[in-house]
Amino acid sequence: MSNYPKTMKALVAYSKTDYRYEPAYPSPECGDDDLIIKVEGCGICAGDLKCQHGAAMFWGDEVQPSWVQPPFIPGHEFLGVVVEMGKHVKGYEIGDRLTADQIVPCGECKFCKSGRYWMCQPHDIFGFQSRCNGGMAEYVRYPKNAVLHKVPKDLSLEKALLIEPYACSKHAVDRADIQCDDIVVISGAGTLGLGMVTYAALKNPKALISLDMVEQRLEKAKAFGATHAFNPSKIDVVAELMKMTDGYGCDIYIEATGHPSSVIQGLSGIRKLGTFVEFSVFSGPTNVDWSIIGDRKELDIRGSHLSPYCFPFVIENIASGKLKTDGMVKTTFKLEEWEKAFEYGTGKYGDFKIAFIP
Ligand SMILES: [Zn+2]
Ligand SMILES: [Zn+2]
Incomplete structure (x- = not known):
């Protein structure tokens, strides 16, 4: 008996010209080392838009191979609440509110082994490969190597949706x-x-x-x-x-x-x-x-690439108000409205960050 339904709402990318809202897509299975979260919200990143527009850096062309592996569920700016845990998972409980670094490090390449996990050679990122589905769905599987972070339960969703983007901002500024x-x-x-x-x-x-x-x-x-x-x-x-x-x-x-x-x-x-x-x-x-x-x-x-070791600081300082967030997330959509959401995600209606509430 699992704590979540067998199917879920999801946005699924089948090819660079075929993104579809699926009302009953198979929910992720929880392996012994996995956690399953119920998604609270998922921001739309410029990368998600470029991917949906078919950019060669995602889908490949004559000079570069395809990096994405469809079918996949997009979205790497998400958080949610733990509903299921594999038997080997320690340190978390059902009901914990979690987010994760967007990259899922392999743990074995020379970058991972030297602590530089954000440049991991295989480079699995949530929301671009079928083995690492993202947050534009009701449920997400956090695999064993996911870099997890607890999110305070009293932090508003509008603020929490800025954790991943602000973590990338922090790394860029640290580089300077x-x-x-x-x-x-x-x-x-x-x-x-x-x-x-x-x-x-x-x-x-x-x-x-x-x-x-x-x-x-x-x-x-x-x-x-x-x-x-x-x-x-x-x-x-x-x-x-x-x-x-x-x-x-x-x-x-x-x-x-x-x-x-x-x-x-x-x-x-x-x-x-x-x-x-x-x-x-x-x-x-x-x-x-x-x-x-x-x-x-x-x-x-x-x-500057991704947000290594930046999440804890960003979570703490968004919560304390030292990092300002006013007015950044104002418009949210349901998954079934994904086309409209992606259009708003370009910022052409004056929005900063658009998010899905599945
Ligand atoms: Zn992003
Ligand atoms: Zn690696």
Whole structure:
């Protein structure tokens, strides 16, 4: 006898052109090492949208193999309550409220073995492979290697849905290694960029500058701790940075838009020996004069991927209110409304984070 039904509502990706709402999809089975949670909510990530739009980085093309393995249930920004536990599982109870890192580490590759689990070579992430189904469903299986975290029961769902995105924001900002006399630019004020702003503000840099083309987002960035907010469609950002820094340029530039123009702007606006952090996923190549990195500025160019070791801090500080969350999750949908939800997920109606409540 199990504690949950044999079938469930789910959004299922069968191919890059075939996503379907299934009212009675088989529920996950609970193996001896597994936990089953009843999903409370699942955010829609830009990655989920790009995957549904058929991007080659997910489905493959002539040069890269397919990484996704359909049929799968999308969604890696979810949390829920434990309804079933395998007999080998220790440390949890039925009714615990849990979330997990989006990656499920293999535990055996050289990255996992050296503690760098977020770069795990096989790279299973919830919501892209049938063996690792995601949160756009009523139930999810947490396998043995899932990196689980308890979520306080009194934390509102709107706040809890920001745990995964803000954890990714934290890692990107940590990569920048901000010092208190730094002039920091965060380019892009979507959910992730705003998560970076509210976390970077805790480091008290000399100036924290948010960039975005949408005024409403810039207002939110100011409310979240940005000291300045510039709209690149209205002012010359590089000229403004030079004015603020006696012509040197900003110390740190974090790129969170995924647009080539933001990369070029950053490389131009950053000072010599500055640190450039790239967080975004791009839909095509960026063309720049690469010599700026070496011969002209000797820059530190750092990548940022996922959110290693970031969940505990983020859960604690979302709960305490030190990380600001006001107005980030306002619109939710049922799974049957997935097409509308994905459309809203693009942000074209002014939303930050859209989520499913199954
Ligand atoms: Zn995400
Ligand atoms: Zn691994």
